Amino acid sequence: MAVSLFWYMVEFARFEWIKKFLFAKTAPLITPAHFRGFPEPTGKACQHALFCMMVCPAPGAIEVLHEGDGWKPKIHKGHCIRCGLCVEACPNGVLRSGRVLETMWDQGTSLLFSFRIAIDPDLCMGCGNCCTACPVNKLADAQMGAGGHSATDEVIMRVQGGDILVLHEEKCTGCKTCEQSCPNDAIRIARILEGIQQPIQKPSPEAGP
Amino acid sequence: MSILQNVKDLVRSRSIHVSYVDVGSCNGCDIEVLACLAPRYDIEQYGIYVHNNPREADVLLVVGAFTPGWEEKLKGLWNKIPEPKAAIAIGNCPISGCVFDRRGSYVDPPVAKHIPIAAEVPGCPPRPTEILQAILSIRDSVFAEWEVKRK
Numbered sequence: 001m002a003v004s005l006f007w008y009m010v011e012f013a014r015f016e017w018i019k020k021f022l023f024a025k026t027a028p029l030i031t032p033a034h035f036r037g038f039p040e041p042t043g044k045a046c047q048h049a050l051f052c053m054m055v056c057p058a059p060g061a062i063e064v065l066h067e068g069d070g071w072k073p074k075i076h077k078g079h080c081i082r083c084g085l086c087v088e089a090c091p092n093g094v095l096r097s098g099r100v101l102e103t104m105w106d107q108g109t110s111l112l113f114s115f116r117i118a119i120d121p122d123l124c125m126g127c128g129n130c131c132t133a134c135p136v137n138k139l140a141d142a143q144m145g146a147g148g149h150s151a152t153d154e155v156i157m158r159v160q161g162g163d164i165l166v167l168h169e170e171k172c173t174g175c176k177t178c179e180q181s182c183p184n185d186a187i188r189i190a191r192i193l194e195g196i197q198q199p200i201q202k203p204s205p206e207a208g209p
Numbered sequence: 210m211s212i213l214q215n216v217k218d219l220v221r222s223r224s225i226h227v228s229y230v231d232v233g234s235c236n237g238c239d240i241e242v243l244a245c246l247a248p249r250y251d252i253e254q255y256g257i258y259v260h261n262n263p264r265e266a267d268v269l270l271v272v273g274a275f276t277p278g279w280e281e282k283l284k285g286l287w288n289k290i291p292e293p294k295a296a297i298a299i300g301n302c303p304i305s306g307c308v309f310d311r312r313g314s315y316v317d318p319p320v321a322k323h324i325p326i327a328a329e330v331p332g333c334p335p336r337p338t339e340i341l342q343a344i345l346s347i348r349d350s351v352f353a354e355w356e357v358k359r360k
Binding site: 021022024025026027029030031035038057058059060076077078079080081082 | 219223224251254255256301304305307308310311329331332333336338339341342
């Protein structure tokens with residue numbers, strides 16, 4: 001017992017062992033630049049399209065907050081899974097992460113949001129709450145009051161003859177304010193996300209930048 | 210501070226024993242902890258050794274959103290670790306529940322409700338470098354001068 005303990009201690013007293021224990025060379029802990037990190041702001045102004053929040057698969061990972069004059073996306077670490085979808089979905093290039101943006105430019109890919117308005121005619125009672133709640137309608141026709149009647153054709157939807165009439169589906173921004181204001185759950189907004197790729201136009205050598 | 214304390218700090222900073230516990234993860238973070246052991250990151254070159262016995266550990270790596278099966282067990286496991294000790298939450302799940310924390314799910318995050326968490330490594334999954342950095346960053350605050358701080 002005493003002999004084996006002695007040789008055990010001798011092993012730890014060896015110069016090479018102590019040197020290795022205290023001065024082992026360790027590799028630097030560097031993450032390559034092309035790895036997707038948490039999305040960072042590029043400095044471009046956020047236009048409050050909220051596509052980042054719509055596309056985000058993780059609950060509570062991204063919020064667009066009011067800051068100063070404008071809006072700013074805020075990433076919540078501990079919720080974000082670094083998938084990079086918010087970077088791809090943003091129409092204004094507000095966020096960047098790894099080389100997601102560069103790959104999109106190289107390959108001509110983008111994510112396109114479109115919105116469909118579906119109204120159940122059996123449930124809809126033509127109260128016009130959705131028309132008055134809609135923020136796009138408010139911009140198009142500031143005069144629209146309770147009842148949802150409007151004289152202009154520029155609104156997304158209006159009440160006409162006791163029924164709801166959708167005029168400009170393409171103007172919808174997918175905020176779903178109308179869904180929340182509907183007392184009957186008659187209106188439903190579908191957010192449709194398509195991945196599209198456009199053919200890349202190689203710049204000809206003569207053409208300047 | 211005595212010379213003995215200096216020697217203790219020096220040895221402890223080069224010899225951290227880690228135990229990891231999976232409290233209901235999807236195995237993504239487990240794989241990243243495993244990648245720390247592999248030659249590319251090689252956790253042992255930093256003097257960090259992995260045990261699966263909490264009685265031999267200094268640092269507990271907690272992986273996963275907290276499932277009901279761990280309700281009584283995690284606390285007991287934490288109490289088995291000898292002082293000085295620290296727990297690190299690896300990944301989004303022990304911090305927030307991430308994609309599992311939805312209406313109707315049985316997980317009970319954050320893990321900080323159940324045991325004290327010294328450091329959190331966000332990411333789904335976090336990278337091996339980030340896990341290593343977290344372990345290395347808490348070693349001074351938890352283990353250095355532990356006998357002095359205890360008094």
